[in-house]
């Protein structure tokens with residue numbers, strides 16, 4: 001870290017640092033980066049995202065792992081275009097996300113489609129583009145078979161398995177427990193395989209298994225236990241003569257350091273899975289990380305509008321809120337560290353809130369911030385994943401613009417919206 005600061009940054013955010021007292025991203029001062037578009041604004045380093053993708057690839061290369069980017073975390077076209085240039089595959093969860101990937105020249109043959117509630121329209125789009133569909137229920141199998149038959153096509157499929165494993169992450173992010181809505185329990189997955197072998201779904205080519213045990217997974221053992229369940233199923237299919245049943249998709253979930261307890265690295269996850277998956281010629285390993293690729297690469301820059309004081313407490317009102325970054329309201333306050341763009345000594349714990357008419361529009365109960373005044377800038381760390389994609393127009397607010405930094409140069413990848421465009425398509 002360079003320059004003066006009372007706010008040390010952990011290693012996941014080396015690219016975000018103070019230089020001569022100003023917070024920078026990839027060496028560019030954040031106040032200068034947002035000067036033209038104003039605040040609030042998301043700023044992402046595409047180079048940091050690319051480096052994270054390369055790191056995941058290198059970590060899983062000994063297992064032959066192929067890495068797809070989970071589009072849901074940050075689907076700006078500039079981000080997707082960089083992933084295309086890297087030769088990444090994509091994991092999508094809606095027709096909209098698939099359309100984004102197609103629009104930017106992503107390879108549909110290396111795109112997978114997940115989700116418990118795909119509509120016929122979405123399935124048809126996937127079938128027409130030869131996207132692999134990860135099936136989550138027997139009913140979905142029926143629907144997909146019907147849609148593919150109507151189009152006169154076969155469709156490549158995986159089975160999303162619910163491994164019945166609960167990982168120790170925030171409850172909303174646990175997706176592999178027996179109670180979760182995601183995937184098919186192993187017994188039902190076997191029944192589905194049998195039905196397929198019996199010729200019930202002639203349009204489907206079943207190619208393997210898929211899982212996603214949760215997000216921000218705190219340590220690898222849950223992923224390993226889930227992988228054991230999937231491996232059983234893969235072997236069951238292969239014993240029944242399904243030789244092409246080889247895909248072994250581990251999903252995403254690799255954690256990032258939000259400034260709390262240390263989290264394991266992607267290399268540690270790969271090492272933990274190696275005894276199970278290493279040296280196996282009968283399977284092809286895939287993964288689909290999102291947060292670990294895009295999260296640390298982005299910040300949300302906002303401005304202090306007003307100072308308010310609760311009894312004994314400092315409070316700042318910002319020009320951004322839960323409509324732009326909903327994670328604190330949805331999961332836990334204080335999850336994103338808030339740093340002043342101009343460094344200064346801490347004035348003590350500060351409550352940081354947004355402008356929305358909801359009490360949950362609270363970012364932090366005790367952020368360590370200097371004595372900031374209206375017009376001063378702050379930056380939310382690790383906001384590159386699940387930030388802008390979860391933004392809404394609540395209170396008919398505009399979404400923030402998005403700025404990307406690539407090779408040391410910044411450009412606007414999505415301008416600020418106009419108020420009038422927010423209701424232009426409505427019919428009074």
Ligand code: LLP
Pocket residue numbers: 070073091114173211212214215216251252253254288289290291292327385386
């Ligand atoms: N694959 C599947 C099938 C998923 O459902 C997800 C995330 C991922 C991959 C990517 O997971 P990641 O590597 O990013 O952990 N909105 C929440 C997170 C929800 C995660 C949903 N699924 C948040 O803001 O933390």
